[in-house]
Amino acid sequence: MVISFRSKIPATLLLIFVxxxxxxxxxxxxxxxxxxxxxxxxxxxxxxxxxYFNYDATPAFIPAGTVxxxxxxxxxxxxxxxxxxxxxxxxxxxxxxxxxxxxxWRLDGSTVTAFFDLNRVCPSSNNNTSSSNxxxxxxxQxxQxxQxxQxxQxxxxxxxxxxxxxxxxxxxxxxxxxxxxxEGPPGPTxxxxxxxxxxxxxxxxxxxxxxxxxxxxxxxxxxPAGAxxxxxPTGPQGSPGVGFNISSCRVVVASSKETExxxxxxxxxxxxxxxxxxxxxxxxxxxxxxxxxxTSIEENNSWVxxxxxVWKTAKAQATCCSFSS
Numbered sequence: 435m436v437i438s439f440r441s442k443i444p445a446t447l448l449l450i451f452v453x454x455x456x457x458x459x460x461x462x463x464x465x466x467x468x469x470x471x472x473x474x475x476x477x478x479x480x481x482x483x484x485x486y487f488n489y490d491a492t493p494a495f496i497p498a499g500t501v502x503x504x505x506x507x508x509x510x511x512x513x514x515x516x517x518x519x520x521x522x523x524x525x526x527x528x529x530x531x532x533x534x535x536x537x538x539w540r541l542d543g544s545t546v547t548a549f550f551d552l553n554r555v556c557p558s559s560n561n562n563t564s565s566s567n568x569x570x571x572x573x574x575q576x577x578q579x580x581q582x583x584q585x586x587q588x589x590x591x592x593x594x595x596x597x598x599x600x601x602x603x604x605x606x607x608x609x610x611x612x613x614x615x616x617e618g619p620p621g622p623t624x625x626x627x628x629x630x631x632x633x634x635x636x637x638x639x640x641x642x643x644x645x646x647x648x649x650x651x652x653x654x655x656x657x658p659a660g661a662x663x664x665x666x667p668t669g670p671q672g673s674p675g676v677g678f679n680i681s682s683c684r685v686v687v688a689s690s691k692e693t694e695x696x697x698x699x700x701x702x703x704x705x706x707x708x709x710x711x712x713x714x715x716x717x718x719x720x721x722x723x724x725x726x727x728x729t730s731i732e733e734n735n736s737w738v739x740x741x742x743x744v745w746k747t748a749k750a751q752a753t754c755c756s757f758s759s
Contacts, residue, residue, distance in 0.1 A: 462490045463518045465541040467548040468525060469556035478533040482548040483556055485524045486515075486541065494518045496542055505529065506538050681758035683714060689749040700742045707735035707754035714753040721747050 466485040473479050488494055496503040498514040505511055511529040518526075529548075531537045536549045690703040701720075707713050716737030720727045727748075728740040737752035 463488045463494050463496065463542040464544045465539040465546040466522075466524075467546050467554075469554050470548065470550050471556040472550070473530065479530050480533060480550045481528050481530050481556070482537050482550075483525050483528045484539050484546070484548065485522070485526050486518055487522045488518045488520050491520065493520055494542070502540070502542055504540050506540075507531075507535060508537055679758050680755045683753055683755040686752045686754055687749065688751075689747060699744055700740060701748040702738065702740045703748040703750035704732075704739075705737045705750040705752035707752060711735060711754040711756050713737060714755045716750065716752040718748065718750040721749075 464487045466487060468483040468485045470483070471481045473481055495517050498504075498516045499510050503514070503516065505514065508529050508531055511527060513527050515526050529537050531548075531550075533550065536547050538545060538547045686705040686707065688703045688705040690701050703718065705716065705718075713731065713735040716729065716731070718727060718729060718737070718739030720739070720741035720743065722741070722743050726742045728742070730738045730740075732738060735754070737750050739748050739750040741748040
């Protein structure tokens with residue numbers, strides 16, 4: 435049994451989940467296996483009753499038969515609820531299930547599995563659908579009624595667990611010695627022995643002839659720089675230059691989706707400036723899995739962004755400016 439939810443369940447409510455299989459994951463409405471009743475029909479089936487607990491402060495609407503409100507293996511049972519009142523509801527829907535099968539209710543992200551359990555038999559009057567608890571005193575005991583007819587035989591119970599192993603018996607007397615066996619095959623060859631000691635060094639041989647001259651070595655590093663010479667005479671004054679200013683700038687954004695090329699996917703986006711403008715700077719980004727961004731500048735004042743990866747989009751951004759003389 436696994437229970438994980440966003441708020442605490444009252445201690446009295448936790449007793450409801452003891453013998454059922456339930457998984458709760460951040461749910462607002464939690465399904466509950468309330469009880470089971472043997473129907474007694476010849477085909478062999480039983481009824482399971484489900485309830486729920488709505489933790490929210492307002493009623494919830496979850497349409498029956500959808501992914502968030504479904505039953506298996508008996509799908510879409512009659513009376514399956516779609517509206518869930520606030521608080522605890524003991525009996526919300528009853529489903530007839532063949533013996534040998536378990537019924538599962540998936541509700542609002544939570545799951546509960548109901549099964550036939552003699553310890554979870556529904557009472558003869560299961561009409562408690564209120565979220566409040568009744569505290570009433572019992573009336574006087576009535577006279578005993580006549581004995582009713584014998585009911586049909588119930589289903590076979592579950593097999594009990596295996597008993598413990600008995601105590602080991604005493605050791606018996608030793609038997610007579612057996613006959614000598616036949617001679618076995620020869621054993622494997624033994625491992626190789628250790629290497630012998632190193633012998634004494636021989637006399638030195640005669641000197642060989644002189645080898646050829648080696649190749650010329652690489653050039654050495656350059657020497658230190660010489661002292662600075664005297665300053666030359668002052669040159670003639672140049673002609674006045676032409677000044678200019680940046681009059682205005684604008685941002686150009688371009689994007690492109692992926693295209694298939696060879697064995698990988700890539701996307702390219704180009705942000706271009708108009709004639710008479712110059713490219714001041716540019717940027718871009720790639721979106722997707724395992725994307726690699728490459729940027730470049732073309733001669734026609736364009737900023738190009740290329741993305742290589744899987745499921746990505748390239749976006750290029752260029753800042754285009756114009757001069758005023």
